[in-house]
Amino acid sequence: MNNSPHDALLSWFLGPQAENADLFERLITEALRDHVFWRRNYHPEDGITIRELDKRSAGYEEAVATLTQELMGLLAELKRDVPFFSGRYLGHMAYQQTIASQVGYFAAMLYNPNNVSPEAAPVTTRLEQEVAQQMAEMVGYRRDEAWGHLTSGGTVANFEALWIARNVLYLPVAVVGAAQSLGLDLEVRLPDGSKTDIGQLDLSQLLNIANRDVLDLWERSWQVAPREDMARALAQHSLATAGYQDYGRRLAAEYGDALPDSVVLVAATAHYSWKKIVRALGIGSNQLIYVPVDGNYRMDPEALWDRLKALHARRTPVLACISVCGTTEESAVDRLDRVLEVRARAGQELGMTFHLHSDACYGGYAASVIRGPDGVRRTGQEIRDALGEDWPSDEWVRSMVALADADSISIDPHKLGYIPYPAGAILLKDRRARELVAVDPPYLAPAGQAEGTEQDYLGRFIFEGSKPGAAAAAVWLSHKVLPLDESGYGYLICRTVVGARRLYRALARYDFAPFRIILLPEPDINIVCYLLHHPLLESLEAVNALNEGVYQVMSVSAKADPEYIITRTRFQTPMYDRAVDPLLEQLGVATPAEWTAAGKEGLVVLRSTVMDPFLADPPPGPDHISGFLDALADAGAVSLARLIGSSPV
């Protein structure tokens, strides 16, 4: 192991015992005073508004007393918060944030820039562009073609991706309408590589054109007609203008067939927010089609192919396919390279294509693992050798490399970027797509950009409006200190992987008798899932009750302050169909059919996210892993006792 990044790692966080408190306080104070003197240096001739004498008034002193008192109250309350910082917290994807991001956030927050526009944030809008480009490079996008920005989180990022995908999907229909009304001939490339006049295509073909080809078509259409005419004609024929109801009627009238509703394919493990998103967009949750996952919780490419064939047979357009890079439950990384192969095959054999989005909200930063500081790709073997672990597989590396071919990617800096909330991000492979959702606010054109230069202020292209420039500063400073390669985030994430694997092996080795532990496969990144079983338990319900009880014992609440903290999830039908079979087989208390019949009850699975990089190395003192194993065994015993006490099994 290279010593230098490990030494650096020790400076990246405040520390489980706030060991870096001096450093942290020095930087916070520096940022604060720097801001104070910025104010004092701005037109000092303006004089003093709040005079020293004013501060002696009863009203002032009372107000300060109130503020101080209430702050003390808040600080006291906050002590009941969850100790995410500790090695004892092995639950959700939460840990300490990097000092860089916390100090960067605080420093910029004092200025309170609003990244909706450079006019309200001349500095941090630039930083936001910079971090988006850094992330784009990390995933292999071309800096000059890609575009991205920060969002409040993963839900908004995923929402934007699907919103943009819908606008791209239906654009050729609008271009046909515009071309007809303006008397234009335009050619487009089809998924099989052939080129045709768009006027010759039926509706199904128009809705099966690759992202880049749609955007090329769109760009050419502006070149062959006066700008204003084209803008008007495209707007007249666009879904965004017409709305779904009218648009559906129009398609039916113009093409004699509105086709079945376009669908969104998601890996069955996809985040629950996708359901919210398709409902909100008006797509409808019926059109959200789950693609089964394999035993490793990765989207099954064969199953995807089968789904596509079936959809093709019914002439159903696919709006988008959502592949996951780091599921929130298991940190599973879809074989994106194979998903891309399936899409290519669908293009060749079925004339079918779709927007491919990678939901890398959790796993995106892990792409830094395969990058050397020089930007050169590391091979799986190089990484394995450096780590001394049988991780990552070459397939994992290929999945990460394949991100470069996704049409869009969402990545949350506030997850594996160790940045404070709120910080999500959306990246587009082809920046032109952002124009399809642009709206012009009347008051935000930045100074000096009114004369026809590109108005690329964020407010035009994003769903949100006002947004904290401080988040951009936080991400920016953190990326400066922890580069997006093996020396920075790559190193940090590798340590968590090593820690997770240490935990995994320890769970497998520990003697839980008379309990038995059932482990999910080794995680693709750093979330370890497992459940306890006991010979006395003979039903799915009882096993669920046992594990729910373990979770209750090992989670923070008003009543409890457990030694170690975990969380749990529920594997429900239809998302976990097939994937859950090996677990059920090991449990031996229920068949897949019985589990399916249990519906929402599902299968309770315990879950430990290892974001703590210090779990990787056995410490000189007490080891959290052995402490955790004992606590888990104890919790099992307590839960079982309660279970048997409350209802005979």
Added chain:
Amino acid sequence: MNNSPHDALLSWFLGPQAENADLFERLITEALRDHVFWRRNYHPEDGITIRELDKRSAGYEEAVATLTQELMGLLAELKRDVPFFSGRYLGHMAYQQTIASQVGYFAAMLYNPNNVSPEAAPVTTRLEQEVAQQMAEMVGYRRDEAWGHLTSGGTVANFEALWIARNVLYLPVAVVGAAQSLGLDLEVRLPDGSKTDIGQLDLSQLLNIANRDVLDLWERSWQVAPREDMARALAQHSLATAGYQDYGRRLAAEYGDALPDSVVLVAATAHYSWKKIVRALGIGSNQLIYVPVDGNYRMDPEALWDRLKALHARRTPVLACISVCGTTEESAVDRLDRVLEVRARAGQELGMTFHLHSDACYGGYAASVIRGPDGVRRTGQEIRDALGEDWPSDEWVRSMVALADADSISIDPHKLGYIPYPAGAILLKDRRARELVAVDPPYLAPAGQAEGTEQDYLGRFIFEGSKPGAAAAAVWLSHKVLPLDESGYGYLICRTVVGARRLYRALARYDFAPFRIILLPEPDINIVCYLLHHPLLESLEAVNALNEGVYQVMSVSAKADPEYIITRTRFQTPMYDRAVDPLLEQLGVATPAEWTAAGKEGLVVLRSTVMDPFLADPPPGPDHISGFLDALADAGAVSLARLIGSSPV
């Protein structure tokens, strides 16, 4: 003037010359050290992970050097940010934030709670509920009936309001479907007060049931059928499940008529994000219907009535009507009381109703002006007497009181709440409506709530997922120090109103000759709009160029650091149809028809938001208002010279 709140006001902000720097640093340091010792007190037996010796390693020192160096770079960059804190900034809605909110944000940020669920934020989720209740009380909602939460900003808040409104609108159709499939009889109240069996209603009637009556119907429907059956039946017949395309076909098949697309009425001055929102929701911007505003930029109730009659004649359902409380351009406050009267009349005379949303993102906090510390309403006369100003009018007070009858309200604490970004909020008058957009994440049921108690963790009901608990702490602490009544926010906002009116009168009095100033009407809150004119200018284009030039001179850019900073907007057709006529008349260079023909060019209007409470009182030293007037006159001269130099007028 009561001296005590004025003295308190002096302690609320860091100050234009950072006069309260000592106080601020003391509280920040307190919060930081408090957190540090929280960590040290959590299982001190765990020992030290980052040892003192480690901090002497070359790798550690290098990493600290990098962090410090990059922070210095960031701090240097930030100095190019906009001096929102200064009395010289008279542009966008940006100012200093309250010390309470900044310290509260920082204190909680150290813990990085995630308000998606109490499990990830046991303390700050409670604070979020509390601030939502405080805001609900401020607008006159009933604490036990209302509900609300924070969002990343106004766009998401408005989006949620319309998303929920859509689910309420179509719910009766789903209930009819469910009642038919389960063989139930259910009665519902119609807008004219009569009651009917839902099975007897035609589609148009089903889409014209008041919010509360829909929710009553929904609640009763759960009481007459087994829970699971009803859940399934409702889902089968809901738009959220079916999606727009399929749903439209179904309505056409089942009712022989899908009706025209439902529309959203907005005050013509509504924020540009409403266009984004209706596009994203799949409603389509064609269905966004602007209701003309009067000469005070308030929605014209007569015009609303005319629109409703026309829509009724075409049997078009109205999904929602968006009234604005504090337009972002002019701070105009719609006469919500009169809008409510129009809705009541439409119910009686046309059998027509709709969700009424108040977009109070900007003006919502001004509702604190009419509240005494005891919660008792202040009359217009009381407020005017206390202020010594001819503000607010009794009509203004009635408009604010009427907020209590809006179905939903969006309010941004990060605007007139003086809270750091990100902090928007959405309030629902009837909390039951939130259930219509609920989705259950598999892993977020909080501990102790799995046994059938209400699962009211935020993640279920909101659009976003992970979100900063720090924002809730910021709002909470600020509300503690500045209560939502005349002694706190009410006082603060009144001072800005007085400042804005001082500015307004000074602009009217100042001798700009040979220039002439044209003022919009006195603002409803604190945004002053005006434009310069010069006898040499004879076209709309030239006047626009003059004012655009003034804006360029008086705005921050890489090249310029002006003495005073303003911003500008553009009044475009169709939003400002009619409202712009008085301005055009005063200008005398273009008719309304010519302005309409100018389209996006519109009319450039200069704009100064007065969020600075210190502008209200003439200072002992140099007065920013007189400095500003001179700077504006100079900018006019510079702009004119450039204009004449570049193209003869």
